[in-house]
Amino acid sequence: MSSNDLPSVALAAFAGSPGANLPALRGHNAALVLGLLRTAGEDGVSRPELAAHTGLTPQAVSKITARLRAEGLAAEAGRRASTGGKPATALRLVPGARHAIGLHLDRDELTTVRTDLAGEAVAVRRAPLAFEAGAEQLLATAAREVAALRAESDGTPVLGVGAACPGPLDHATGVLHRVTGSPHWDGFPLRDALADRLGLPVVLDKDTNAAALGLARDLPPGAGSFGYLHLGTGLGAGLVLGGGLYRGPRTGAGEFGHQTIQWDGPRCGCGRCGCIEALCLAAVARDDLPGAARALGVGAANLVELLDIDRVLLGGRTVLAHPAPFLDGVTEALADRARTRGGSTARAAIPVVLARGGPRTVADGAAELVLAPLFGAVPAPRTT
Ligand SMILES: [Zn+2]
Numbered sequence: 106m107s108s109n110d111l112p113s114v115a116l117a118a119f120a121g122s123p124g125a126n127l128p129a130l131r132g133h134n135a136a137l138v139l140g141l142l143r144t145a146g147e148d149g150v151s152r153p154e155l156a157a158h159t160g161l162t163p164q165a166v167s168k169i170t171a172r173l174r175a176e177g178l179a180a181e182a183g184r185r186a187s188t189g190g191k192p193a194t195a196l197r198l199v200p201g202a203r204h205a206i207g208l209h210l211d212r213d214e215l216t217t218v219r220t221d222l223a224g225e226a227v228a229v230r231r232a233p234l235a236f237e238a239g240a241e242q243l244l245a246t247a248a249r250e251v252a253a254l255r256a257e258s259d260g261t262p263v264l265g266v267g268a269a270c271p272g273p274l275d276h277a278t279g280v281l282h283r284v285t286g287s288p289h290w291d292g293f294p295l296r297d298a299l300a301d302r303l304g305l306p307v308v309l310d311k312d313t314n315a316a317a318l319g320l321a322r323d324l325p326p327g328a329g330s331f332g333y334l335h336l337g338t339g340l341g342a343g344l345v346l347g348g349g350l351y352r353g354p355r356t357g358a359g360e361f362g363h364q365t366i367q368w369d370g371p372r373c374g375c376g377r378c379g380c381i382e383a384l385c386l387a388a389v390a391r392d393d394l395p396g397a398a399r400a401l402g403v404g405a406a407n408l409v410e411l412l413d414i415d416r417v418l419l420g421g422r423t424v425l426a427h428p429a430p431f432l433d434g435v436t437e438a439l440a441d442r443a444r445t446r447g448g449s450t451a452r453a454a455i456p457v458v459l460a461r462g463g464p465r466t467v468a469d470g471a472a473e474l475v476l477a478p479l480f481g482a483v484p485a486p487r488t489t
Contacts, residue, residue, distance in 0.1 A: 317343025398434020
């Protein structure tokens with residue numbers, strides 16, 4: 106692949122959107138270099154280190170870094186001693202060189218964030234939203250909020266918009282399916298409609314996937330696994346396996362809330378009965394938080410049995426309103442599971458923690474939908 110080709114993931118992400126102006130961000134190799142610069146933070150990385158970790162020739166690294174510096178995306182981060190030759194100049198990412206926008210389209214609220222290239226939020230807005238009310242109201246609210254967020258900006262170029270909403274939906278085509286509780290959205294091309302209205306490239310994904318993608322920034326490159334369980338107005342999961350977000354071939358993975366765990370249980374918004382979501386929300390509605398946590402814990406234990414993940418992260422407004430009973434309930438369910446499985450104590454203790462970001466986890470992750478493809482998949486550093 107030529108260094109001028111946009112990575113296929115980025116092409117897929119921006120397909121159907123108005124032209125993204127990303128001259129220096131093009132290319133698989135540039136994405137590898139940018140990924141290493143992003144991970145290194147303020148300390149930066151020297152060109153020999155970039156060559157060693159990407160497998161690129163020193164000449165290729167020099168060409169790419171010159172281009173990134175010319176675009177203002179990379180800058181010198183001081184000199185560092187090297188064994189043998191002359192001190193090498195370290196390069197760092199310039200996080201403020203470009204911005205991304207993340208939209209969390211929740212059922213009753215729109216959270217909009219503007220982030221820098223490091224994924225750190227620099228501005229946040231919140232507005233009421235009626236997701237049920239249909240396209241025109243949603244598009245108008247999104248356009249107004251994005252315009253307001255851009256008006257507050259210092260003029261930093263915006264790469265694109267990541268939009269996260271309840272699923273199910275098709276991430277590849279940007280078309281909604283029968284969104285639980287809002288089946289009238291079925292077949293609506295939300296990504297393209299947003300791109301037309303906002304005049305920016307848009308990437309659309311489920312709220313849970315966006316959150317998980319943002320949270321995966323905390324993992325070592327290409328390693329680690331977790332399930333992000335989001336209990337808000339609905340219940341879903343984002344799955345990160347082997348360091349990468351798992352969407353599945355039809356991008357339908359993570360419909361965690363619609364596992365049937367009580368076949369004659371209460372009717373669920375999806376049309377079936379006894380789903381974890383229905384049991385959880387029914388318990389929350391009668392103020393039985395330990396009961397809701399038990400249902401969530403059964404699902405979390407099933408997930409750990411199925412995928413052998415490293416940790417479980419909890420988020421969503423229902424959890425954030427009362428974190429303790431949910432953390433306790435899910436921890437207890439996983440401890441129960443571990444007791445029945447035996448094995449070493451290290452394997453038994455699957456940590457259950459609150460996800461980073463609080464009420465902004467999904468919106469921050471939505472911005473990461475735009476950023477992640479630009480930073481490529483970075484191979485693990487060599488250990489020799
Ligand atoms: Zn259901």
